[in-house]
Amino acid sequence: xxxxxxxxxxxxxxxxxxxxxxxxxxxxxxxxxxxxxxxxxxxxxxxxxxxxxxxxxxxxxxxxxxxxxxxxxxxxxxxxxxxxxxxxxxxxxxxxxxxxxxxxxxxxxxxxxxxxxxxxxxxxxxxxxxxxxxxxxxxxxxxxxxxxxxxxxxxxxxxxxxxxxxxxxxxxxxxxxxxxxxxxxxxxxxxxxxxxxxxxxxxxxxxxxxxxxxxxxxxxxxxxxxxxxxxxxxxxxxxxxxxxxxxxxxxxxxxxxxxxxxxxxxxxxxxxxxxxxxxxxxxxxxxxxxxxxxxxxxxxxxxxxxxxxxxxxxxxxxxxxxxxxxxxxxxxxxxxxxxxxxxxxxxxxxxxxxxxxxxxxxxxxxxxxxxxxxxxxxxxxxxxxxxxxxxxxxxxxxxxxxxxxxxxxxxxxxxxxxxxxxxxxxxxxxxxxxxxxxxxxxxxxxxxxxxxxxxxxxxxxxxxxxxxxxxxxxxxxxxxxxxxxxxxxxxxxxxxxxxxxxxxxxxxxxxxxxxxxxxxxxxxxxxxxxxxxxxxxxxxxxxxxxxxxxxxxxxxxxxxxxxxxxxxxxxxxxxxxxxxxxxxxxxxxxx
Amino acid sequence: xxxxxxxxxxxxxxxxxxxxxxxxxxxxxxxxxxxxxxxxxxxxxxxxxxxxxxxxxxxxxxxxxxxxxxxxxxxxxxxxxxxxxxxxxxxxxxxxxxxxxxxxxxxxxxxxxxxxxxxxxxxxxxxxxxxxxxxxxxxxxxxxxxxxxxxxxxxxxxxxxxxxxxxxxxxxxxxxxxxxxxxxxxxxxxxxxxxxxxxxxxxxxxxxxxxxxxxxxxxxxxxxxxxxxxxxxxxxxxxxxxxxxxxxxxxxxxxxxxxxxxxxxxxxxxxxxxxxxxxxxxxxxxxxxxxxxxxxxxxx
Numbered sequence: 068x069x070x071x072x073x074x075x076x077x078x079x080x081x082x083x084x085x086x087x088x089x090x091x092x093x094x095x096x097x098x099x100x101x102x103x104x105x106x107x108x109x110x111x112x113x114x115x116x117x118x119x120x121x122x123x124x125x126x127x128x129x130x131x132x133x134x135x136x137x138x139x140x141x142x143x144x145x146x147x148x149x150x151x152x153x154x155x156x157x158x159x160x161x162x163x164x165x166x167x168x169x170x171x172x173x174x175x176x177x178x179x180x181x182x183x184x185x186x187x188x189x190x191x192x193x194x195x196x197x198x199x200x201x202x203x204x205x206x207x208x209x210x211x212x213x214x215x216x217x218x219x220x221x222x223x224x225x226x227x228x229x230x231x232x233x234x235x236x237x238x239x240x241x242x243x244x245x246x247x248x249x250x251x252x253x254x255x256x257x258x259x260x261x262x263x264x265x266x267x268x269x270x271x272x273x274x275x276x277x278x279x280x281x282x283x284x285x286x287x288x289x290x291x292x293x294x295x296x297x298x299x300x301x302x303x304x305x306x307x308x309x310x311x312x313x314x315x316x317x318x319x320x321x322x323x324x325x326x327x328x329x330x331x332x333x334x335x336x337x338x339x340x341x342x343x344x345x346x347x348x349x350x351x352x353x354x355x356x357x358x359x360x361x362x363x364x365x366x367x368x369x370x371x372x373x374x375x376x377x378x379x380x381x382x383x384x385x386x387x388x389x390x391x392x393x394x395x396x397x398x399x400x401x402x403x404x405x406x407x408x409x410x411x412x413x414x415x416x417x418x419x420x421x422x423x424x425x426x427x428x429x430x431x432x433x434x435x436x437x438x439x440x441x442x443x444x445x446x447x448x449x450x451x452x453x454x455x456x457x458x459x460x461x462x463x464x465x466x467x468x469x470x471x472x473x474x475x476x477x478x479x480x481x482x483x484x485x486x487x488x489x490x491x492x493x494x495x496x497x498x499x500x501x502x503x504x505x506x507x508x509x510x511x512x513x514x515x516x517x518x519x520x521x522x523x524x525x526x527x528x529x530x531x532x533x534x535x536x537x538x539x540x541x542x543x544x545x546x547x548x549x550x551x552x553x554x555x556x557x558x559x560x561x562x563x564x565x566x567x568x569x570x571x572x573x574x575x576x577x578x579x580x581x582x583x584x585x586x587x588x589x590x591x592x593x594x595x596x597x598x599x600x601x602x603x604x605x606x607x608x609x610x611x612x613x614x615x616x617x618x619x620x621x622x623x624x625x626x627x628x629x630x631x632x633x634x635x636x637x638x639x640x641x642x643x644x645x646x647x648x649x650x651x652x653x654x655x656x657x658x
Numbered sequence: 659x660x661x662x663x664x665x666x667x668x669x670x671x672x673x674x675x676x677x678x679x680x681x682x683x684x685x686x687x688x689x690x691x692x693x694x695x696x697x698x699x700x701x702x703x704x705x706x707x708x709x710x711x712x713x714x715x716x717x718x719x720x721x722x723x724x725x726x727x728x729x730x731x732x733x734x735x736x737x738x739x740x741x742x743x744x745x746x747x748x749x750x751x752x753x754x755x756x757x758x759x760x761x762x763x764x765x766x767x768x769x770x771x772x773x774x775x776x777x778x779x780x781x782x783x784x785x786x787x788x789x790x791x792x793x794x795x796x797x798x799x800x801x802x803x804x805x806x807x808x809x810x811x812x813x814x815x816x817x818x819x820x821x822x823x824x825x826x827x828x829x830x831x832x833x834x835x836x837x838x839x840x841x842x843x844x845x846x847x848x849x850x851x852x853x854x855x856x857x858x859x860x861x862x863x864x865x866x867x868x869x870x871x872x873x874x875x876x877x878x879x880x881x882x883x884x885x886x887x888x889x890x891x892x893x894x895x896x897x898x899x900x901x902x903x904x905x906x907x908x909x910x911x912x913x914x915x916x917x918x919x920x921x922x923x924x925x926x927x928x929x930x931x932x933x934x935x936x937x938x939x940x941x942x943x944x945x946x947x948x949x950x951x952x953x954x955x956x957x958x
Contacts, residue, residue, distance in 0.1 A: 169809070169811045170814065171807060226813065434810065435820060437810045437812055437817075444858075467812075576808070
């Protein structure tokens with residue numbers, strides 16, 4: 068874009084003549100300059116700020132925005148988006164409320180991407196990237212995507228549903244410039260692995276291929292040839308059907324990989340094959356992320372060692388490792404920043420984390436057996452404390468356990484005061500401090516008092532209103548709060564709504580919060596992305612009132628079959644400039 | 659319109675809680691009382707009082723109490739896998755505090771019974787993690803375990819994957835999963851068998867002290883007091899001493915169906931091949947002893 072040498076020319080430009088706002092001064096520099104400057108802005112937040120400065124800036128921003136991020140697909144409509152932006156090349160859309168991940172949202176709730184795609188086909192035919200989270204995507208949509216956008220390059224589907232491998236066939240067949248196909252955490256109809264064979268024989272542009280969550284066997288020869296052709300491939304995450312032997316061959320073809328998701332690790336290998344596999348891993352000097360490792364048996368872990376030196380992210384959350392073999396593996400991974408494990412490693416394993424991973428920033432401990440309550444194994448508070456002692460840079464934690472104490476949490480945040488994400492799930496709802504029998508209020512009090520940068524918090528255990536008083540008083544940077552089986556009265560929710568200025572997402576289930584709590588946030592909800600309340604004490608009438616008083620909020624209610632008529636079993640409130648949604652299924656009451 | 663049940667109110671009202679709880683079907687270690695709030699105690703509808711057993715000689719890790727020999731009542735004889743209508747807080751660490759009951763606060767008088775989120779079952783079945791897909795939203799379809807929809811908050815994909823692994827392993831060995839290896843333990847003369855998870859122990863000493871606690875009510879004798887030393891391989895000469903003085907010998911059935919003396923092989927190998935354990939009367943173990951005696955002689 069060339070700079071206009073004559074600034075005065077800008078007076079004749081369309082934006083100035085449309086400038087009916089208070090300022091009558093000419094723009095200090097031509098639009099082209101402003102647009103050029105703004106084109107460097109990538110952050111959505113920055114662009115939002117820019118667009119609020121004045122009309123000139125609003126326009127300059129909207130003409131230069133190429134990346135669209137919509138955190139709630141119903142907060143705006145495709146038409147509004149199409150009117151405002153004309154040059155969008157990359158879209159990120161998020162749909163269902165997060166609790167749909169846990170089966171709290173019925174099927175066919177909505178968040179179907181198709182209507183968006185038909186709009187995009189008209190207005191943004193040069194669309195290159197589409198990233199969807201918790202959206203419903205049909206095969207038809209995938210076919211449209213594959214055929215209507217000649218320059219389409221990157222598709223990422225996280226926690227999506229509604230499509231089958233037939234849709235993937237369309238993508239593989241038609242997207243000549245595809246660089247990214249990333250399917251995560253997705254339950255779809257997996258008819259066959261034949262989609263992978265649909266990539267043309269001369270196709271070699273893939274950089275990212277992740278089909279780990281698909282079940283069907285793919286044609287290995289086709290995959291091997293594909294991997295050989297794609298010289299820029301940096302992310303490869305295969306599914307369980309790929310054997311160790313096949314993995315070794317893939318690694319030989321793609322030693323440049325930066326992220327690898329293995330297939331199944333359960334197989335009988337001959338000693339020679341083990342050696343080959345170890346060598347293949349050793350060839351991968353750039354490996355930063357390692358995942359997969361389904362059914363890994365400890366015998367084969369050493370083949371990974373050679374590739375571990377450069378690892379920064381190790382995802383063992385599908386590998387039921389025990390503490391000893393886990394510790395041995397960790398000893399080879401001194402550069403880990405992110406670690407996901409199963410609680411089969413137990414506290415001892417976490418002690419090894421504390422001693423082997425000084426650079427650790429993120430830890431997620433998942434339960435191997437979350438429903439088998441008799442056993443109550445896994446990790447305890449000691450493991451968490453051990454990690455906090457050794458990993459002072461820890462700022463993100465997701466921790467599933469059966470027991471916790473206030474004292475332990477206090478120690479943990481003292482060791483690691485920089486938490487930005489603290490998600491503690493004590494799997495027995497309403498469980499107190501198991502040593503003192505007191506509520507876990509002081510634990511979360513310690514978290515919010517000490518961790519001033521806290522953005523995301525999930526609470527659990529026996530909690531009174533005091534926890535929420537602490538949150539409201541101290542958690543000034545909190546953006547996302549998840550609450551389940553907690554609190555004593557409406558005051559709890561009120562504390563949070565009144566006290567957390569940056570709150571964007573509030574999700575609540577099974578808490579004794581009623582209408583007073585709901586209605587205390589009337590104006591607050593417009594500053595937030597959304598509120599979810601399920602199995603609380605809210606009535607439909609209160610929801611109606613909320614909807615009446617706040618027309619720019621969408622208030623949706625879903626009822627459980629057995630509950631009585633006045634109860635609002637599931638309430639989803641979100642701000643929107645698009646008005647009530649038109650695609651709500653019959654079980655969603657829009658008030 | 660305050661329907662907050664007693665359980666969610668302050669602790670001073672806990673006495674009212676008990677009446678409601680008594681009418682509930684709960685799951686927990688048999689033998690502890692309703693009002694017992696100590697860590698390590700559960701309760702059941704029948705069984706002996708275990709209150710005094712809480713921390714006596716048990717490992718510090720309360721999690722181990724469950725299977726490291728916490729004494730249980732007769733109800734536990736049935737393989738410990740009884741599962742009646744379930745409250746999420748079943749298990750040895752049940753704390754019957756106000757918030758320990760899992761149900762929607764709107765339950766009111768219908769505590770835990772008529773809650774749309776809890777799938778209830780009254781049939782004892784073996785534990786299986788319920789796959790995410792099977793939990794219908796708000797339905798009350800009986801499942802093999804009562805569950806609360808969407809709790810713990812784990813994504814369906816992860817739940818399904820881990821459940822598949824678990825059931826696959828169960829098919830293969832019948833007993834084990836990614837983290838457990840249950841074998842039956844019988845003791846000559848005892849009226850019932852027990853089950854232990856070999857994977858929770860890391861050495862013969864561990865196993866021995868656990869079995870000691872589990873069966874000491876049947877007087878295991880000096881076998882227990884000496885125990886097996888903290889080595890992976892049992893010293894044959896120690897065993898000689900034990901056999902001399904004690905009444906019982908610990909044996910196991912291996913994959914081939916042979917009865918072997920515990921302690922000959924490295925621990926890992928033992929857990930891989932052990933199918934069941936038997937605490938045999940010394941007099942019957944004489945057939946096994948000669949091997950040991952020979953070994954000792956060989957060493958000397």
